[in-house]
Amino acid sequence: MADVIIVGGGLAGTVVASRLHQRKPSLSIVLIEAGPDPRDHEHVLNPAEAGLLHFSDLDYKYFTVPQEHLDGKPKYNCAIKALGGGTVINTGGWIRGDAHDYDEWARIVGDERWSYNGQLPYFKRSEKHFDPDADPAQHGSDGPLHTGSVSSTGRKYPLRETMLKLWSRLGLKYIHDLNDGRPQGISDLVENWKDGKRQVVQSVYPLEGVRVLTDSMVRRAIIDEKKVAVGVELVSGEIIKLKEHGQIIVSAGAYRTPQFLMLSGIGNASHLSDHGIPTAVDLPFVGQNLHDHLGFFRYWKLRHPEKGLALGSPGFGGPNYDLGGPVDFLVRAPIPVEPLRAAIEKDEGTVPNDHPLLKGPRTHLEMLLPYAVLGAETQGLQIPLDGASVSTFIMGCLPTSRGSVALASSDPTVAPVIDPNYYATETDRHVMREGFRMHSRLMFETPEGKELVHSEHTPPGYPVLGPDASDEKIDARVKMAGSTVFHPGGTAAMGKVVDGSLKVYGTKNLRVVDASVQSPNML
Numbered sequence: 348m349a350d351v352i353i354v355g356g357g358l359a360g361t362v363v364a365s366r367l368h369q370r371k372p373s374l375s376i377v378l379i380e381a382g383p384d385p386r387d388h389e390h391v392l393n394p395a396e397a398g399l400l401h402f403s404d405l406d407y408k409y410f411t412v413p414q415e416h417l418d419g420k421p422k423y424n425c426a427i428k429a430l431g432g433g434t435v436i437n438t439g440g441w442i443r444g445d446a447h448d449y450d451e452w453a454r455i456v457g458d459e460r461w462s463y464n465g466q467l468p469y470f471k472r473s474e475k476h477f478d479p480d481a482d483p484a485q486h487g488s489d490g491p492l493h494t495g496s497v498s499s500t501g502r503k504y505p506l507r508e509t510m511l512k513l514w515s516r517l518g519l520k521y522i523h524d525l526n527d528g529r530p531q532g533i534s535d536l537v538e539n540w541k542d543g544k545r546q547v548v549q550s551v552y553p554l555e556g557v558r559v560l561t562d563s564m565v566r567r568a569i570i571d572e573k574k575v576a577v578g579v580e581l582v583s584g585e586i587i588k589l590k591e592h593g594q595i596i597v598s599a600g601a602y603r604t605p606q607f608l609m610l611s612g613i614g615n616a617s618h619l620s621d622h623g624i625p626t627a628v629d630l631p632f633v634g635q636n637l638h639d640h641l642g643f644f645r646y647w648k649l650r651h652p653e654k655g656l657a658l659g660s661p662g663f664g665g666p667n668y669d670l671g672g673p674v675d676f677l678v679r680a681p682i683p684v685e686p687l688r689a690a691i692e693k694d695e696g697t698v699p700n701d702h703p704l705l706k707g708p709r710t711h712l713e714m715l716l717p718y719a720v721l722g723a724e725t726q727g728l729q730i731p732l733d734g735a736s737v738s739t740f741i742m743g744c745l746p747t748s749r750g751s752v753a754l755a756s757s758d759p760t761v762a763p764v765i766d767p768n769y770y771a772t773e774t775d776r777h778v779m780r781e782g783f784r785m786h787s788r789l790m791f792e793t794p795e796g797k798e799l800v801h802s803e804h805t806p807p808g809y810p811v812l813g814p815d816a817s818d819e820k821i822d823a824r825v826k827m828a829g830s831t832v833f834h835p836g837g838t839a840a841m842g843k844v845v846d847g848s849l850k851v852y853g854t855k856n857l858r859v860v861d862a863s864v865q866s867p868n869m870l
């Protein structure tokens with residue numbers, strides 16, 4: 348028997364377990380995680396080795412259904428099966444959203460607690476911010492998570508001044524604080540590495556006092572005839588019961604949380620019946636609204652590799668280079684409103700001036716220039732890591748494409764059917780084309796770009812595309828090379844599946860607390 352049963356010991360589940368115990372030590376809390384505690388796994392603590400965890404024993408190794416709006420092929424999507432969830436592998440980018448995003452969420456669900464100011468106390472509580480001169484209204488100084496920027500860690504990359512001039516050509520300014528809710532501009536990248544090491548969530552949100560079961564997958568929540576959650580059944584057959592007025596908290600991630608709800612009888616009744624699952628609560632929106640960030644890399648051959656400008660070159664190295672990723676700036680930009688409006692109208696018909704994507708200005712694009720070549724082989728390119736090339740990265744921040752997670756089987760150990768439906772809307776295509784053209788302009792038309800770059804490495808069979816490339820040609824590149832940035836969300840959406848207090852509609856004592864709860868129109 349337990350007061351609180353938490354299903355899934357990833358980022359959200361571990362934080363909730365730890366904070367609940369701190370707040371009320373008398374509660375009996377059980378945290379149940381499908382995978383092991385991976386902290387002694389050889390590649391976990393060094394963030395530079397995260398690539399080695401893909402397709403490892405800790406990876407669920409998901410593949411989507413064939414993506415009809417990309418190149419028609421299934422796409423690999425990583426998710427970690429281990430205590431710590433995504434914090435075991437993630438890049439550690441410590442990037443707070445634009446205040447407009449949270450305010451839009453609050454407006455949609457009619458609950459100010461989800462606005463930027465509503466969330467701010469929790470942002471602050473989580474961090475030990477690196478900058479003593481930062482605005483105390485925006486940052487916390489005694490939270491568990493250490494953060495650091497390129498400058499605060501003392502990394503001085505040879506291309507920094509060139510990069511600042513290059514990105515400024517987009518009309519953007521340098522901003523000192525990436526994480527104050529007003530992120531548009533060029534800022535030092537901020538990461539949550541501590542002394543060059545990963546902060547896996549259970550190391551900073553301690554679980555002493557919580558009963559933790561690892562290597563234990565939960566099959567379903569047991570819902571009684573009054574729709575009250577009364578316990579859970581594990582795949583092993585073990586049953587853990589809830590004390591009266593206890594809570595089951597679901598935090599199995601955006602792919603597995605909807606699967607878990609459906610296996611518990613909460614979901615679209617006809618889909619459940621297809622899999623022989625009796626319906627406890629008919630909630631057709633469970634598993635709908637999947638959204639994810641699509642990202643896209645381009646690769647550039649340097650004009651002067653002998654200067655030691657990028658990872659792999661014998662001349663690339665300096666004090667503290669191991670304290671963060673080989674990047675100077677994170678760049679976040681809006682795009683022009685009128686062409687965007689035209690794209691949205693192709694999807695949605697006439698749109699008002701206060702359409703969420705138009706008012707703001709919103710942060711439509713996130714961009715980087717890593718001093719390294721990342722993932723080129725996925726585009727059929729063989730670029731040696733010898734410091735002779737760099738990459739640029741473009742991500743559409745506010746996707747309007749929506750997909751789904753559905754059951755493949757009533758067996759909880761079988762992966763669900765994942766369809767992110769990437770690049771399905773004209774809006775998403777327009778945003779990505781704008782980013783693509785920005786990078787072409789920077790590299791082919793600015794003095795800094797021309798001095799930096801000798802040529803572009805393009806995937807075999809794909810020509811170099813200049814700033815005046817057609818939409819079709821850009822789309823062809825993105826469709827071949829676009830891939831997930833591993834940010835799925837929205838599959839147990841607030842206002843549709845859970846209320847503003849995260850309670851699952853139609854049930855008692857059941858909540859969802861993870862990335863699944865982003866609201867249906869949350870962009």
Ligand SMILES: Cc1cc2nc3c(=O)[nH]c(=O)nc-3n(C[C@H](O)[C@H](O)[C@H](O)COP(=O)(O)OP(=O)(O)OC[C@H]3O[C@@H](n4cnc5c(N)ncnc54)[C@H](O)[C@@H]3O)c2cc1C
Binds near residue numbers: 603
């Ligand atoms: C490669 C990669 C890079 C990323 N980079 C960044 C970044 O730089 N910055 C950033 O902010 N975010 C990044 N993210 C995203 C971030 O890690 C996720 O958004 C976050 O981990 C989501 O937290 P969650 O609690 O919703 O799910 P998760 O952290 O995925 O946790 C879900 C947990 O539930 C467990 N589970 C699932 N089903 C069951 C079951 N039935 N029974 C028991 N346990 C179960 C899983 O094993 C897992 O441990 C990245 C993610 C990846 C994969």
